[in-house]
Amino acid sequence: MSSLAAVLRFTPPEAFLPFAEAERQKPPLSMQTFQRLREFIYQLSGLFIADTQRYFLKVRLLRRMEELRIATFEEYFAFITDATPQAAQERRALLDSIVVVETQFFRTPEHFFVLGRQILPELAPKRERIRLWSAGCATGEEAYTMAMVVHRDFLPLYPQVSVEILGTDLSSEAIARAQRGRYLPPSLRGMPEEYREYVRESFGEYEVIPEIRSLVRFELLNLVDEQALCGVEPVDVLFCRNVLLYLAPEVRRRVVEALVDRLLPGGYFIVGATETLSQMTERLRLVHFPQALAYWKPAKAS
Ligand SMILES: C[S@@+](CC[C@H](N)C(=O)[O-])C[C@H]1O[C@@H](n2cnc3c(N)ncnc32)[C@H](O)[C@@H]1O
Structure with missing residues (x-):
């Protein structure tokens, strides 16, 4: 058994409660809002976000929402789809937060x-x-x-x-x-x-x-x-x-x-x-x- 598996196996369930509690306190990202967000991102950039990346998107957007002091994903969606200059700036920040920019000199x-x-x-x-x-x-x-x-x-x-x-x-x-x-x-x-x-x-x-x-x-x-x-x-x-x-x-x-x-x-x-x-x-x-x-x-x- 790997050492991680051993630690998980012998960790009492109550030890996970603080994490579960923290997760519960985060705003939910409903399937409907997830789909609207990913369609919007697709229209903006062509980027494809699979169903399995819902949690990834949630984590990345939560950071943006915390910075903007926006409480729900629905409000965030309304904010970025607005016609204001702030919305345009946030659309750039949104893309910055989800793209994979991994690279290096002399890659391949x-x-x-x-x-x-x-x-x-x-x-x-x-x-x-x-x-x-x-x-x-x-x-x-x-x-x-x-x-x-x-x-x-x-x-x-x-x-x-x-x-x-x-x-x-x-x-x-x-x-x-x-x-x-x-x-x-x-x-x-x-x-x-x-x-x-x-x-x-x-x-x-x-x-x-x-x-x-x-x-x-x-x-x-x-x-x-x-x-x-x-x-x-x-x-x-x-x-x-x-x-x-x-x-x-x-x-x-x-x-x-x-x-x-x-x-x-x-x-x-x-x-x-x-x-x-x-x-x-x-x-x-x-x-x-x-x-x-x-x-x-x-x-x-x-
Ligand atoms: C993994 S990096 C690749 C970097 C470099 N070409 C390499 O191979 O090391 C992918 C890059 O593609 C960019 N990208 C993704 N969608 C794009 C789009 N619609 N227009 C321009 N760049 C895009 C991302 O911002 C990211 O920096």
Whole structure:
């Protein structure tokens, strides 16, 4: 028996009473209000909240309600669906509180090696300017990793090419942290030694150095907002990794098509290691690089 199971088995039932009492005192989240809230969140962001995530949503929203001194979920729903500027601000805070922003530098490093060793050198002879986009960049590590690879592995060989990197996310809190460019040690756990020169330690945090920061720009952008997406200048390489899986299936397909619209012919689209774009679009071809997979937009595609 595991030690946790043993502790639970020999804990007298009355020991759990304070927790049960605390739970009873919290306002209830009825099935009806849960469904209205999740439909509203879905309309706002495309995020899919399963029936099994009712408790998760309750805990996250309770924190928001405590901060706003709102007593019931019904009142909270009325507040966020209002047309006031405060409601708009709270809708952003609500999304900040439920998105999963977990990421790190060099997450799935093979994608970055393929970027630096195959994709960029292939594009370089055809372009004076190359644009990269980390869509759903969370706190910015993915976009900064692109910049480190560009700076160390690509620009010394192709100094005539100018490179711009865009990082976007739905979460305003995540974007603010990305712009700050300071990270705690766990974010750097996968960073190969040779790229360590791109961060400087200061007071227990690691700050991305200015040469890398100057290659990257961060913006707030909701991928289900088609009008906002149309405003993104088309890119040569798009990383949208570990983002689509949080969206409802029917939204995923729409977002993928809109993203392919923002990809230049001859450009590459990379998704997370456990994700696929098959069955989502007919406009990309799967390419097997030695270290990782990528999707390519044929030069004559629309
Ligand atoms: C798990 S993180 C992935 C971060 C990074 N791409 C990586 O693979 O390490 C998922 C990110 O997707 C963002 N996201 C979810 N729905 C989004 C939407 N509709 N528009 C833009 N970003 C979204 C979340 O805010 C979160 O930061």
